[in-house]
Amino acid sequence: MTGLTAFNPLFLSLLPLAALPILFHFFYRLKRQSRPFPTLMFFHRLDPKLNARRRLREWLILLLRALLILFVLLALARPVWFGHGQQGDVAVALLIDNSGSMSGTGEGGRTKLKQAVDGARDILAELHAADRAGIVLLVPDAAAPLPAGLTQDKAALKLALDSISETEASGSVAAALDRAMRMLEAGAAAHREIQVFSDLQQEKWGQPPVNPPAPPRGLDLAVHRVPSPSAALPNVSLTGVEMPARPVVAGRRFPVQVRLANRDAGQGQVRLNWLDDAGNRGGFEVAVAPQEEKNASVTLVASDPGLHWVLFSLDGDDFPADNRAAAAFVCVDQQSVLFLGSPADFGYLPLALSPTGDGRLSGLATTFSSFDSLAADKRPAFVVLPWEALLQTGADASTRREALRQFLLKGGTALVAPSAAGLAPGGTKPDWLSIAPESLQASSNGLALTVLDKASAIFDDLRDEKGEVALRNVKVFRFSPLRVPAPAAPLLGLEDGTIVLAGQHVGQGLLLASGLAFDPAWSTLPLKPAFVALAQGMALNHAGAQAGITSLVAGDPLTGLPADADLLVVQSLGGSPLDWKGPAGQFTTFPRVGVYALHLGKETRRVAVRSSEKEGRRKFIAGDTLAALGTLPYSVDSISESQSVRSNFRRQERSLDLSLPLLLLAFACLALEGWLANPLPLKPRPAAALTLK
Amino acid sequence: MSAPAYKFLPPELAERLRGLGLSVRRPVEGAVQGLHRSPHHGSSVEFADYREYAPGDPPSLIDWAIYARSDRHVIRRYQEETNVRAHFLLDISESMSFREAGLHSKMDYACYLTAALMLVLLGQSDSAGLAFFNEEIRQTFPPAGSLNGLRPLLLALEEIKPAGRSRIEEALHQTAEKIRRRSLVILISDLLQEPAGLIRGIQHLRHNKHEVLILQPLDGAELNLSFGGLAELRELETGARLPVQADEIREAYANEVGQFLEEIRRGCLGSLADYHLIDTRTPVEQTLHAKFGQL
Numbered sequence: 001m002t003g004l005t006a007f008n009p010l011f012l013s014l015l016p017l018a019a020l021p022i023l024f025h026f027f028y029r030l031k032r033q034s035r036p037f038p039t040l041m042f043f044h045r046l047d048p049k050l051n052a053r054r055r056l057r058e059w060l061i062l063l064l065r066a067l068l069i070l071f072v073l074l075a076l077a078r079p080v081w082f083g084h085g086q087q088g089d090v091a092v093a094l095l096i097d098n099s100g101s102m103s104g105t106g107e108g109g110r111t112k113l114k115q116a117v118d119g120a121r122d123i124l125a126e127l128h129a130a131d132r133a134g135i136v137l138l139v140p141d142a143a144a145p146l147p148a149g150l151t152q153d154k155a156a157l158k159l160a161l162d163s164i165s166e167t168e169a170s171g172s173v174a175a176a177l178d179r180a181m182r183m184l185e186a187g188a189a190a191h192r193e194i195q196v197f198s199d200l201q202q203e204k205w206g207q208p209p210v211n212p213p214a215p216p217r218g219l220d221l222a223v224h225r226v227p228s229p230s231a232a233l234p235n236v237s238l239t240g241v242e243m244p245a246r247p248v249v250a251g252r253r254f255p256v257q258v259r260l261a262n263r264d265a266g267q268g269q270v271r272l273n274w275l276d277d278a279g280n281r282g283g284f285e286v287a288v289a290p291q292e293e294k295n296a297s298v299t300l301v302a303s304d305p306g307l308h309w310v311l312f313s314l315d316g317d318d319f320p321a322d323n324r325a326a327a328a329f330v331c332v333d334q335q336s337v338l339f340l341g342s343p344a345d346f347g348y349l350p351l352a353l354s355p356t357g358d359g360r361l362s363g364l365a366t367t368f369s370s371f372d373s374l375a376a377d378k379r380p381a382f383v384v385l386p387w388e389a390l391l392q393t394g395a396d397a398s399t400r401r402e403a404l405r406q407f408l409l410k411g412g413t414a415l416v417a418p419s420a421a422g423l424a425p426g427g428t429k430p431d432w433l434s435i436a437p438e439s440l441q442a443s444s445n446g447l448a449l450t451v452l453d454k455a456s457a458i459f460d461d462l463r464d465e466k467g468e469v470a471l472r473n474v475k476v477f478r479f480s481p482l483r484v485p486a487p488a489a490p491l492l493g494l495e496d497g498t499i500v501l502a503g504q505h506v507g508q509g510l511l512l513a514s515g516l517a518f519d520p521a522w523s524t525l526p527l528k529p530a531f532v533a534l535a536q537g538m539a540l541n542h543a544g545a546q547a548g549i550t551s552l553v554a555g556d557p558l559t560g561l562p563a564d565a566d567l568l569v570v571q572s573l574g575g576s577p578l579d580w581k582g583p584a585g586q587f588t589t590f591p592r593v594g595v596y597a598l599h600l601g602k603e604t605r606r607v608a609v610r611s612s613e614k615e616g617r618r619k620f621i622a623g624d625t626l627a628a629l630g631t632l633p634y635s636v637d638s639i640s641e642s643q644s645v646r647s648n649f650r651r652q653e654r655s656l657d658l659s660l661p662l663l664l665l666a667f668a669c670l671a672l673e674g675w676l677a678n679p680l681p682l683k684p685r686p687a688a689a690l691t692l693k
Numbered sequence: 694m695s696a697p698a699y700k701f702l703p704p705e706l707a708e709r710l711r712g713l714g715l716s717v718r719r720p721v722e723g724a725v726q727g728l729h730r731s732p733h734h735g736s737s738v739e740f741a742d743y744r745e746y747a748p749g750d751p752p753s754l755i756d757w758a759i760y761a762r763s764d765r766h767v768i769r770r771y772q773e774e775t776n777v778r779a780h781f782l783l784d785i786s787e788s789m790s791f792r793e794a795g796l797h798s799k800m801d802y803a804c805y806l807t808a809a810l811m812l813v814l815l816g817q818s819d820s821a822g823l824a825f826f827n828e829e830i831r832q833t834f835p836p837a838g839s840l841n842g843l844r845p846l847l848l849a850l851e852e853i854k855p856a857g858r859s860r861i862e863e864a865l866h867q868t869a870e871k872i873r874r875r876s877l878v879i880l881i882s883d884l885l886q887e888p889a890g891l892i893r894g895i896q897h898l899r900h901n902k903h904e905v906l907i908l909q910p911l912d913g914a915e916l917n918l919s920f921g922g923l924a925e926l927r928e929l930e931t932g933a934r935l936p937v938q939a940d941e942i943r944e945a946y947a948n949e950v951g952q953f954l955e956e957i958r959r960g961c962l963g964s965l966a967d968y969h970l971i972d973t974r975t976p977v978e979q980t981l982h983a984k985f986g987q988l
Binding site: 034035036037038039040041042043045046047050051054055058679680681682683684685 | 788791799883885886887912915920924925926927928929930933934935936937938940941942943944945946947948949950952953
């Protein structure tokens with residue numbers, strides 16, 4: 001920063017406009033037509049130097065007009081002469097960019113945030129006893145206790161600076177400036193300054209503000225750029241975690257998709273690590289091609305029911321602030337599957353649902369019982385029964401059907417399928433069931449099985465990366481076609497259009513009706529790997545989704561909190577620690593990755609926070625134009641260019657705003673120009689001057 | 694009086710010149726009997742008849758007895774009268790081509806005046822000659838005493854193309870040396886020169902016993918600036934240019950012109966020359982009647 005600085009340098013580029021009056025003068029002079037007149041004798045008699053005077057005045061007017069434009073443009077450029085002028089009380093807001101990008105390594109091997117804090121410390125050291133200062137962070141950080149507002153307590157300010165640490169969040173420049181301005185407005189200092197320390201990442205500083213804050217009068221805004229050296233390694237970002245849509249069952253392994261992105265030009269080679277709340281950890285190498293995104297699948301298992309979390313992190317690139325993500329999930333207890341019949345009736349289905357029968361591996365425990373035990377049994381997650389048991393008529397048929405209907409009405413899921421031995425003819429379906437099986441049919445060559453409703457949740461585990469459901473060439477040899485009137489909906493069919501699996505909602509529950517027995521004599525489906533996924537998809541389909549867990553990007557505002565809630569308690573469950581307590585309206589954001597519990601009275605919410613991918617984008621503004629500052633007057637310098645921020649601030653402390661003197665000069669030019677351009681009429685020569693010879 | 698269709702003497706103007714008269718203050722020499730007093734008194738000086746009084750006639754010649762009876766001013770023709778040789782001296786410099794506020798350019802106006810006055814003079818049995826000048830006398834026509842003799846003069850007026858700069862003093866000196874007999878010299882010019890030279894020329898004519906009549910046609914825009922704001926003026930005769938802020942000097946300019954005209958008027962008065970300032974915004978006929986008529 002030089003001694004003379006313009007806060008609106010744009011106007012300096014308009015200075016050539018000052019030549020416009022002279023250009024117009026010559027232009028109109030070329031176009032001016034002379035007026036024939038009989039004699040100029042009277043003008044010469046009037047004033048022999050009339051022409052010379054007029055020319056002199058004309059050039060003076062031109063000069064004054066050019067100076068007028070020059071002074072106005074210079075005044076608009078807001079030049080300030082540092083190191084001169086009056087020095088009064090100074091109020092300084094130190095705005096420190098603590099967003100994720102500042103955790104990158106700066107010049108000299110220190111992080112950029114460390115350099116920014118050192119720069120702010122230099123300014124603190126230059127403050128006089130009567131001066132006041134405050135600290136504003138670009139990303140509000142409850143973990144960094146800052147003095148409230150402006151203070152003269154330099155020791156407290158230095159302690160606060162020491163407490164500032166890197167975040168993994170993005171922040172809003174406009175919001176931070178607004179906080180800084182409000183802090184300064186609260187004071188009555190003669191001189192107000194905002195000293196900004198940032199790496200000027202394009203993502204944050206290159207976007208025009210939506211609601212630019214109005215600056216207080218007499219504000220000086222100085223931006224100190226913390227240089228960002230070019231990185232040696234490509235940066236791979238962890239851009240998201242996709243948990244299973246259905247609940248996680250204790251003891252059952254489940255896949256988690258971790259999304260990675262490489263925005264740089266080189267091949268990214270990182271190690272994806274994970275650590276869960278039980279201390280289990282793992283990791284593997286992942287290569288991400290330049291400018292590509294990639295999904296990495298991690299298989300996890302939770303042994304106990306309840307809330308669990310897992311932290312994912314990347315190692316191997318040199319920018320850490322976009323490498324972490326936290327995920328939370330609720331694990332439910334082992335689910336029971338009740339087969340109403342003997343194991344022989346259900347073919348391979350019991351094995352697909354629970355290979356060991358006791359809930360290990362799949363989290364589903366199977367029991368076989370009679371229909372009569374449905375009402376008395378512990379409520380199962382999934383009930384399977386043969387068509388014969390449902391269609392059977394007799395004295396207790398209505399009781400059994402009502403027990404099934406009550407199970408469904410309360411949200412249960414049931415599957416009715418032909419017995420592996422074959423569908424016995426006869427019987428009637430319950431009134432509340434619209435689906436009805438028809439007589440058994442056979443196909444010696446087999447008919448291909450097709451998916452009729454690809455959106456159904458029972459196929460979620462069968463989808464490939466493109467979302468297509470892959471059944472892998474299943475042939476059906478025996479089947480009982482289903483009649484599926486509304487409100488039932490077909491799910492699986494044969495290549496000739498015959499429906500063999502349909503679903504009907506009954507109350508909150510779901511009844512799945514199959515025209516196939518899950519036996520190799522009926523189809524090749526039980527022999528396919530997809531059968532396990534389909535069977536377990538049907539069993540867990542209706543067990544409820546993950547609820548009460550919010551995923552957030554660090555720095556994003558937390559929405560949905562009642563602003564008038566008296567007390568919000570934020571507790572850290574995993575990841576970066578954060579313990580905060582206060583009115584809900586004052587809570588701003590989560591600056592780092594972790595899993596947090598939010599207690600609002602009796603209500604508890606969980607939030608899983610991942611790092612901001614935007615912070616890893618390595619585009620920084622090199623020039624002096626910062627779109628995020630809108631029309632605010634500001635100056636930009638670089639910490640590395642100047643010997644120290646301290647020497648600059650000492651000069652800035654005494655500054656002379658030249659705008660007013662320049663405006664006064666402009667007015668003086670205007671007045672003088674008006675006087676010259678509108679001269680008083682020439683006085684007539686006195687009659688005594690007559691010379692008659 | 695027949696009225697030929699000349700540009701500067703249209704029939705309607707010629708018709709309206711009746712009643713105009715042009716006389717001289719002092720006796721002039723003439724070969725033909727006319728309206729003007731002759732310095733030579735013959736043996737037959739006796740009463741002949743009456744004629745209407747004309748401006749310039751000595752009031753002592755008015756017959757007051759007739760006036761008492763008829764309320765008319767008449768002069769008894771009791772002595773021998775002589776004719777006048779009038780020499781028109783017409784300025785054809787380029788400044789005479791100016792026209793802005795006037796009905797005609799100064800040149801055309803001067804031609805109208807010349808033609809009309811020549812006709813008036815012929816009507817009084819006088820004769821009229823004509824000379825054009827700018828830097829020097831360019832063309833001369835000997836005095837004509839009849840309408841036929843006047844024809845080349847009237848045609849010459851139509852051929853005038855104003856050009857060059859005028860040197861009035863030189864023209865007057867040349868005229869004074871050239872005319873031998875006492876005559877009436879009528880100078881028609883805008884006189885846009887220093888008055889001192891003009892006065893010297895007039896005094897030369899007067900010294901040679903000539904009567905001098907000066908007519909100065911000026912455009913209204915010369916008397917008062919008709920434009921406003923900044924303008925670049927180009928002098929017609931020299932091409933010199935001068936940017937002026939009209940609003941700034943309007944009053945001073947009018948005053949300067951007034952002083953200039955006053956200088957000329959006083960100079961003419963002191964040299965016993967008749968002087969008339971003519972505004973070209975006034976119709977020619979009206980000017981003639983105002984200056985030379987008995988309306």
